[in-house]
Structure formats: C-alpha cells, structure tokens
Amino acid sequence: MPPSSVAASSSSVSRYPPVNSLPRQLALGGIGIVLIAVCGSGPPSCDEIVYTDVQPQSSSHGIELVSLTAKSCNPPKVGDPVSVELTLRNGTDQPVPLLAVWVTAYDPNGENKDFGYLRVNRSLPPQELVTTSGERVLDVAGTWELGPHYALGKTWNGERYPGHWKRFPITVRAAAE
Numbered sequence: 001m002p003p004s005s006v007a008a009s010s011s012s013v014s015r016y017p018p019v020n021s022l023p024r025q026l027a028l029g030g031i032g033i034v035l036i037a038v039c040g041s042g043p044p045s046c047d048e049i050v051y052t053d054v055q056p057q058s059s060s061h062g063i064e065l066v067s068l069t070a071k072s073c074n075p076p077k078v079g080d081p082v083s084v085e086l087t088l089r090n091g092t093d094q095p096v097p098l099l100a101v102w103v104t105a106y107d108p109n110g111e112n113k114d115f116g117y118l119r120v121n122r123s124l125p126p127q128e129l130v131t132t133s134g135e136r137v138l139d140v141a142g143t144w145e146l147g148p149h150y151a152l153g154k155t156w157n158g159e160r161y162p163g164h165w166k167r168f169p170i171t172v173r174a175a176a177e
Contacts, residue, residue, distance in 0.1 A: 046081055048074040051146075051168050059162040062092035065148050066129060070170065078141050078175040084116060085133035086148045095123040097153055101132045104149035104167070108142025114149065121154075141174040 051070040058064045066089050072082040084103045090096050103116040116134020124130065138144065147167030152160035 046073040064089045064091035083135040087131040090124045098124040099151040101150045106145045107140040138172045144170045
C-alpha cells in the first residue's frame with residue numbers, strides 16, 4: 001500500500017479523560033494518597049544511628065577508640081540487624097602486637113555473641129588506625145551490651161584484652177511490640 005493511502009484516525013474516542021486533564025490527575029493523586037495511608041511509607045529503616053562515640057579514650061594498653069557507630073532499626077526489635085563500625089588507633093609511641101579487633105556483644109542472658117572479627121596479626125605502628133565492621137541479628141529481647149574489643153600478642157590466651165572498655169547498651173524490644 002502506498003504511503004499516501006495510510007490515514008491516521010483523528011477521531012478516536014476514549015472513555016477515559018486525557019492524561020493531562022485535571023479530573024484524571026486528581027483521581028490518580030487521590031489513589032496515591034490512599035495507598036500511602038494504607039500501606040505506610042514502607043518498613044522502618046534499619047540504618048539509623050542508635051549509638052555513636054567519637055570521644056577518643058585510651059584503654060589500659062594505649063589503644064584509643066577513635067570512633068564507633070552502631071546502626072539498626074530505631075527502636076530495634078528481635079530479628080532486626082545491628083551493624084557496628086569501629087576505628088582504633090595505637091596511641092602509644094611504640095609498636096603494639098595487635099592480633100585482632102572485633103565487636104564484643106553480650107545478649108541479655110549474658111551469652112557472648114561477638115562479631116565483626118578482623119584478624120590483624122601484625123605489629124601496629126604508633127598512631128596507625130585499624131577499622132573493622134560487622135553485622136549480627138539481635139535475636140533476644142532485652143538490653144544487649146556491645147563495645148570495641150581487641151587482642152594483643154601472638155596467641156588467643158585471653159590475657160591482653162581490654163575487658164569491659166567502652167561498652168554501651170542497646171535495648172531490643174520483642175518483635176510483637
């Protein structure tokens with residue numbers, strides 16, 4: 001068929017108002033508002049800062065906590081993740097034998113649930129930084145205790161750890177609350 005014989009119909013009839021008509025825009029906008037009201041704005045963000053510490057403080061070994069940030073849902077509930085990033089510095093004027101850095105965690109029952117292990121296993125020069133991060137699911141309601149942790153030396157003998165240094169609480173609600 002030659003191109004001149006193809007004709008477009010300009011008299012098509014639609015039962016819907018034109019896309020740019022005010023009644024159609026109002027109707028679609030109203031549907032959007034109803035959906036937001038019924039469905040909410042989505043699940044709560046589990047990327048909110050629930051604890052932060054940027055006040056340098058040295059442990060008894062001269063290791064400084066430079067920064068620590070914990071993120072979770074706010075408020076955290078059973079089943080929610082918590083992520084922690086921490087940075088430590090050798091605040092002494094001598095190298096220290098740093099075996100590992102991690103986040104220590106104790107649930108409300110006192111059960112150890114550490115995470116975020118970074119095996120360093122080398123001598124850390126003065127003023128050098130080391131950062132680790134990790135995530136775990138908060139699986140028990142109540143008050144958790146988290147904090148920075150490290151091991152000095154060449155073996156896991158439990159002697160050159162910082163103890164309860166710089167720990168902080170996070171209260172976890174039951175999932176049904």
